[in-house]
Amino acid sequence: QKEVEQDPGPLSVPEGAIVSLNCTYSNSAFQYFMWYRQYSRKGPELLMYTYSSGNKEDGRFTAQVDKSSKYISLFIRDSQPSDSATYLCAMVRDSGNTPLVFGKGTRLSVIA
Amino acid sequence: EPEVTQTPSHQVTQMGQEVILRCVPISNHLYFYWYRQILGQKVEFLVSFYNNEISEKSEIFDDQFSVERPDGSNFTLKIRSTKLEDSAMYFCASRTDRGSYNEQFFGPGTRLTVL
Numbered sequence: 001q002k003e004v005e006q007d008p009g010p011l012s013v014p015e016g017a018i019v020s021l022n023c024t025y026s027n028s029a030f031q032y033f034m035w036y037r038q039y040s041r042k043g044p045e046l047l048m049y050t051y052s053s054g055n056k057e058d059g060r061f062t063a064q065v066d067k068s069s070k071y072i073s074l075f076i077r078d079s080q081p082s083d084s085a086t087y088l089c090a091m092v093r094d095s096g097n098t099p100l101v102f103g104k105g106t107r108l109s110v111i112a
Numbered sequence: 113e114p115e116v117t118q119t120p121s122h123q124v125t126q127m128g129q130e131v132i133l134r135c136v137p138i139s140n141h142l143y144f145y146w147y148r149q150i151l152g153q154k155v156e157f158l159v160s161f162y163n164n165e166i167s168e169k170s171e172i173f174d175d176q177f178s179v180e181r182p183d184g185s186n187f188t189l190k191i192r193s194t195k196l197e198d199s200a201m202y203f204c205a206s207r208t209d210r211g212s213y214n215e216q217f218f219g220p221g222t223r224l225t226v227l
Contacts, residue, residue, distance in 0.1 A: 004154075036218075043116070043203050043218030044155065088155065097143050097167050099157035100216060 003027055006089055006103030015112050019076040023089035023103045026070065030091040030101070033065050035074045038086045038105065047087075048074070079110045114138045116219035118204050124225045125194055133189045133222045135204030144187045145205040145216060146179065148172070155203065161187065194226045 006023045013019055021035075032051055036044035050056045053067045062075040072091075076083055089103040117136045125131050137144050146158040160167040161179055178190045187206075191198055201223050205216040 041220070043205075043220045045218070046215050049215070090155075097160055097162055099145065099160060099168060099170070100147075100155075101157070102155040104154045 004089065004091060004101050004103045007106055008104050010107040010109060012109045012111060013079055015079060015081060015110055017079050017110070019074075019079050019083070019108060019110075021074040021076075021087050021089075021106050021108070023072050024070055025072070025091055025101075027091075027093075027101075028067075028070070029093045031094055032092045033063070033072045034090040034092075034100070035061075035063055036088040036090055036102075038088055040085075044088055044090075044102075079108075081110050081112045084109045116204055116206055116217050118202075118219040118222050120222060121220070122223045122225070124227065127196055127226055128193050131191050131194055131224065133191075133202050133204075133224070135187045135189075135206075135219055136185055137187055137204065137206030138217055139185070140208060141206035141217070142209045143167075143207045143216075144179075144181070145207075146189045147203045147205060147218075148200040149203065149221075150197075150200040158189070158202075191224075194224075196226050199224055199226045 004025045034049040035047045038044045048063045050063045050065045053065050056063045060077045064073040086105040086107045088105040090100040119134045144161040149155045157170050159169040159173045176192045180188050201221040203221045204219045207216045
């Protein structure tokens with residue numbers, strides 16, 4: 001079983017739609033869960049991170065973590081064409097010097 | 113706003129040649145990383161570096177790879193004898209050493225093409 005699984009899409013939605021992006025993982029040692037956004041030919045940029053289970057909201061973005069199901073989600077409300085990008089989930093075991101483990105990324109297109 | 117920079121943006125090389133990819137991390141950061149992303153694949157960890165030595169490395173980071181912080185500002189990744197399968201985007205990242213979780217800031221990447 002792969003450590004982090006993410007549906008690569010592509011996902012195409014109309015402007016204003018609610019977008020749901022998801023990842024599953026197998027390693028119960030993961031404690032920090034991140035969502036990165038990557039525009040074409042750019043490096044990943046951190047959108048949000050969550051420690052352990054629960055929800056976190058930042059503007060139009062909400063991150064959810066369900067550690068019992070090993071499932072994380074990112075919701076984007078009122079999606080905009082500028083949200084068109086690849087969204088990568090990433091996880092790490094602790095806050096120390098440990099590497100990020102990424103999902104494959106979901107390519108999102110928001111159509112005006 | 114401070115950012116991680118990488119040069120070159122695109123490097124084309126012949127199989128068997130040595131390449132050096134360069135990164136300038138954010139100036140007060142202490143941890144440095146190299147990741148790579150083969151086209152259509154996941155971003156994969158290669159190596160982490162702290163206090164002038166390798167902290168952790170993945171299975172990908174074999175004897176053909178080496179890292180160096182030659183002058184206190186640059187952080188380099190050297191591939192001694194490139195293979196076709198080394199073709200990928202290579203991302204440098206850095207982070208501080210403060211508080212709890214610290215964000216890894218990524219550079220824009222170097223696209224390496226091995227012919």
